[in-house]
Amino acid sequence: MSALTFTLKQPTDQRIDMSPLVCQKLQGMDVDAISAIELQNGKSRRRVDELFYITGMNTQEIIIAYSNNKLDFIGKELDGGSISVQGDAGAYLGMQMKSGTINVSGDTGLYAACEMKNGLLQIDGDAGDFLGGALPGNKQGMKGGTVLVKGNVGQRAGDHMRRGQILIEGNAGDYCGSRMLAGTIAVMGTTGRYLGYAMRRGTLLLWNQPQLSATFNDCGSHTLAFLPILFASFKSLNSRFSDNNAAFNRVQRYGGDMAETGRGEVLVRI
Amino acid sequence: MALLIKLAGGHIYDPTQNRQGEPGDLFIRDGLITSAPGTDAKFDQVYDLSGHIVMAGAVDIHTHIAGGNVNTARLLLPEQHRNHVARRLRTALDRATLPGSIDTDGEPVDHPFSNAKWSTTDTGYRYARMGYTTVVEPAMLPINALDVHLQMADIPILDTAALAILGNDDLLLRLMRAKASQSQINDYVAWTLHATRALGLKVINAGGANAFKSNARHFALDDIVPDYGVSSRQILQTLQTAVCQLGVPHPVHVHCNNLGIPGNVDTIVATMEAAQGLPMHLAHVQFYAYGNEGAKGFSSAAAQLLEAFNRHPNITMDVGQVLFGQTVTISGDVIAQYSRHADASPGKWVMWDAECEGSGGVVPYRYREASFVNTLQWAIGLELFLLAEAPERLFFTTDHPNGAPFTAYPELIRLLMDADYRQAYMARLNQEALAMTLLPNLKREFTLTEIATMTRSAAANLLGLHDRGHLAPGAIADIAVYDPQGCGVSIQMPDPFANRAKPDYRAMFADAALVFKNGRLMVRDGEVIARPAGHAQTIQPALDQRIERDIQNHFDRFYSLKLNNFKIEDVDISRDDHQRFQRVGLL
Numbered sequence: 001m002s003a004l005t006f007t008l009k010q011p012t013d014q015r016i017d018m019s020p021l022v023c024q025k026l027q028g029m030d031v032d033a034i035s036a037i038e039l040q041n042g043k044s045r046r047r048v049d050e051l052f053y054i055t056g057m058n059t060q061e062i063i064i065a066y067s068n069n070k071l072d073f074i075g076k077e078l079d080g081g082s083i084s085v086q087g088d089a090g091a092y093l094g095m096q097m098k099s100g101t102i103n104v105s106g107d108t109g110l111y112a113a114c115e116m117k118n119g120l121l122q123i124d125g126d127a128g129d130f131l132g133g134a135l136p137g138n139k140q141g142m143k144g145g146t147v148l149v150k151g152n153v154g155q156r157a158g159d160h161m162r163r164g165q166i167l168i169e170g171n172a173g174d175y176c177g178s179r180m181l182a183g184t185i186a187v188m189g190t191t192g193r194y195l196g197y198a199m200r201r202g203t204l205l206l207w208n209q210p211q212l213s214a215t216f217n218d219c220g221s222h223t224l225a226f227l228p229i230l231f232a233s234f235k236s237l238n239s240r241f242s243d244n245n246a247a248f249n250r251v252q253r254y255g256g257d258m259a260e261t262g263r264g265e266v267l268v269r270i
Numbered sequence: 271m272a273l274l275i276k277l278a279g280g281h282i283y284d285p286t287q288n289r290q291g292e293p294g295d296l297f298i299r300d301g302l303i304t305s306a307p308g309t310d311a312k313f314d315q316v317y318d319l320s321g322h323i324v325m326a327g328a329v330d331i332h333t334h335i336a337g338g339n340v341n342t343a344r345l346l347l348p349e350q351h352r353n354h355v356a357r358r359l360r361t362a363l364d365r366a367t368l369p370g371s372i373d374t375d376g377e378p379v380d381h382p383f384s385n386a387k388w389s390t391t392d393t394g395y396r397y398a399r400m401g402y403t404t405v406v407e408p409a410m411l412p413i414n415a416l417d418v419h420l421q422m423a424d425i426p427i428l429d430t431a432a433l434a435i436l437g438n439d440d441l442l443l444r445l446m447r448a449k450a451s452q453s454q455i456n457d458y459v460a461w462t463l464h465a466t467r468a469l470g471l472k473v474i475n476a477g478g479a480n481a482f483k484s485n486a487r488h489f490a491l492d493d494i495v496p497d498y499g500v501s502s503r504q505i506l507q508t509l510q511t512a513v514c515q516l517g518v519p520h521p522v523h524v525h526c527n528n529l530g531i532p533g534n535v536d537t538i539v540a541t542m543e544a545a546q547g548l549p550m551h552l553a554h555v556q557f558y559a560y561g562n563e564g565a566k567g568f569s570s571a572a573a574q575l576l577e578a579f580n581r582h583p584n585i586t587m588d589v590g591q592v593l594f595g596q597t598v599t600i601s602g603d604v605i606a607q608y609s610r611h612a613d614a615s616p617g618k619w620v621m622w623d624a625e626c627e628g629s630g631g632v633v634p635y636r637y638r639e640a641s642f643v644n645t646l647q648w649a650i651g652l653e654l655f656l657l658a659e660a661p662e663r664l665f666f667t668t669d670h671p672n673g674a675p676f677t678a679y680p681e682l683i684r685l686l687m688d689a690d691y692r693q694a695y696m697a698r699l700n701q702e703a704l705a706m707t708l709l710p711n712l713k714r715e716f717t718l719t720e721i722a723t724m725t726r727s728a729a730a731n732l733l734g735l736h737d738r739g740h741l742a743p744g745a746i747a748d749i750a751v752y753d754p755q756g757c758g759v760s761i762q763m764p765d766p767f768a769n770r771a772k773p774d775y776r777a778m779f780a781d782a783a784l785v786f787k788n789g790r791l792m793v794r795d796g797e798v799i800a801r802p803a804g805h806a807q808t809i810q811p812a813l814d815q816r817i818e819r820d821i822q823n824h825f826d827r828f829y830s831l832k833l834n835n836f837k838i839e840d841v842d843i844s845r846d847d848h849q850r851f852q853r854v855g856l857l
Contacts, residue, residue: 040359135348135349135352136348137346137347137348137349137352137618138349139616139617139618
């Protein structure tokens with residue numbers, strides 16, 4: 001069975017809420033039923049077949065072609081199956097997803113992997129602000145799963161993050177790991193200002209020396225046996241994180257944020 | 271051309287004129303109630319109200335509808351708004367949404383800002399649907415006055431007013447430390463009422479917010495504010511005297527010390543004694559009717575409080591009833607709010623300090639039926655209502671949103687008016703707590719006249735708003751008409767009492783059949799059909815303008831704000847000042 005493919009007919013002026021088009025909601029539906037689903041498009045509601053050409057049958061393998069940054073809530077609450085986005089994605093990509101995989105060939109907007117629970121989300125381009133964060137007012141962001149970004153990420157990556165891992169091959173913006181409760185963020189590139197601002201627990205694993213706030217304490221250099229195990233767990237990823245020469249076990253360790261409980265750590269490769 | 275309207279044959283409840291439900295006609299001319307115009311009069315509109323209940327528009331004397339704390343609470347709880355929108359979207363998906371149809375909240379889906387939860391529009395609409403036409407924000411910190419007035423100006427339909435807070439501000443305490451004369455303090459109070467366009471004066475845990483900065487975590491009536499050397503009692507009495515001497519109709523509106531602490535009934539009784547026989551209003555007294563007896567050290571002291579209340583005819587009180595469900599507590603009493611920040615549900619809170627004037631806190635809270643403490647609070651509030659001998663001195667509030675949101679008023683009215691319903695309701699509450707109260711044995715039921723007294727005539731009187739709260743000729747035509755059959759749009763819950771002879775007072779008071787504001791029809795069958803702007807009621811006592819020199823000096827030294835930006839003078843609230851602000855007469 002070929003993948004169920006939604007090809008955007010033409011870019012829309014208004015944003016589209018894609019949350020109805022996830023594998024578990026489409027399971028068992030035929031093309032006519034899927035065509036008749038109404039999507040919120042700005043203030044109006046439009047049928048799926050008004051907006052997209054639909055081909056293929058396999059609802060557990062969805063492709064969104066000619067996607068652009070106005071397509072919000074792709075893969076919201078995804079529970080199994082895969083979604084492949086050809087192009088860019090809008091805000092709230094993979095919000096609260098429970099399992100399955102999402103792949104984006106381009107960039108994503110704000111709040112990708114927002115409050116994600118499990119599964120794998122891979123972004124080949126850049127990600128916007130609040131990657132893996134919590135909705136405003138909520139106290140816990142990403143709670144599990146893996147996010148892999150091959151490009152750069154915006155500000156506040158991992159804001160309020162509770163569990164899971166965010167792997168960034170490029171650079172991270174300001175406030176990376178802010179208000180983090182737990183979990184792991186690895187950044188191969190550079191990081192911005194206010195790294196780990198108000199983080200309580202959790203690990204920031206860095207390839208390059210960051211600019212640290214006064215509320216982080218230098219805890220000396222360490223050889224950590226868990227790092228090779230962590231890197232081994234990346235082997236299945238299609239990423240520079242799985243390269244043999246990416247792994248290291250020798251780090252400088254900083255503890256903080258001492259303005260909070262101070263049980264978080266920043267590990268920098270040496 | 272004069273517009274003449276006749277409301278024919280309704281059962282009129284107006285305690286001011288001693289009308290207790292006899293059918294009669296009301297006449298409206300040019301927004302005012304007028305006497306019968308004679309047999310040859312030609313009416314522009316006639317409403318047949320036979321079988322309906324007619325009252326003046328209701329007046330809420332204590333409801334936090336605008337200001338810094340309210341906005342902070344909105345910002346703290348964006349999920350309320352998100353859930354509201356999600357609920358609406360679900361409803362829209364469930365069935366085709368037609369203009370004028372109703373969503374699950376009983377809210378018309380197409381009114382302006384209907385997607386915004388807890389907006390100013392929402393506040394105006396929901397109050398109007400219940401038949402309220404005047405509401406008072408009781409806690410306007412002077413430095414937030416502009417924010418309060420801008421928000422109130424944005425509330426449609428309702429007339430509003432605000433009480434300015436003093437008692438923790440640096441300037442007053444400095445004046446008192448320097449042994450300033452009472453007349454100097456009167457001038458400062460009068461100047462503040464002018465500058466903030468207030469209707470009266472509020473005192474919140476006098477001196478407490480200032481002592482909090484010196485790490486005080488308890489502050490009683492005779493405690494001394496560190497560095498200033500004045501006691502809470504002295505501050506309270508000085509401000510009370512000022513309000514009396516200035517001739518402000520609404521007595522000083524007091525939030526006592528030790529809010530919410532077991533055994534605090536002693537504090538509120540001591541505050542009554544401290545009132546020197548002069549008028550004083552004590553706010554949300556349910557939170558002060560607490561004893562410290564019983565196995566859990568928490569008990570009802572409602573009877574003790576009411577005994578003292580009966581001995582002090584100079585005192586008025588409002589209840590601050592607790593009802594179950596999610597709400598958010600907001601208060602300028604930073605000591606009380608900080609002491610319960612660990613109970614925040616959901617677990618997030620804000621404490622803040624405003625420059626030179628006071629502080630406060632926002633703590634979300636859920637009152638739970640199974641909880642011993644919450645059930646006891648609920649029962650104590652109802653005990654106060656049902657045991658009070660003077661309903662004209664005891665007012666109907668939930669201290670919105672602290673005890674419950676104002677949208678729960680119809681539920682509270684039903685609890686007061688229907689003993690069987692109350693009895694049935696108690697079955698699902700914490701029985702250990704109920705056993706400690708008199709409530710299970712109280713059979714009293716409020717009459718419609720008593721409801722009209724508490725929520726209309728006495729309330730307007732207490733505020734000095736003599737043009738409303740009654741239906742005598744000359745009053746502004748703020749009128750609420752209720753259908754005992756229930757006309758409303760609220761979703762009716764399955765209810766074992768639905769088939770009884772006694773009306774479902776909750777449904778009746780939730781959605782008025784008709785509501786007039788200044789003679790204009792605002793609500794029909796529970797739906798808002800017009801949204802004109804209301805007026806703010808203000809008081810302008812006389813003062814010696816020389817006080818402004820001292821205030822100017824204080825501002826220049828200590829405030830980041832310029833005095834001219836602090837005063838509400840040329841505020842652009844889309845209408846001229848004389849259209850927005852109405853002056854209320856002095857005593």
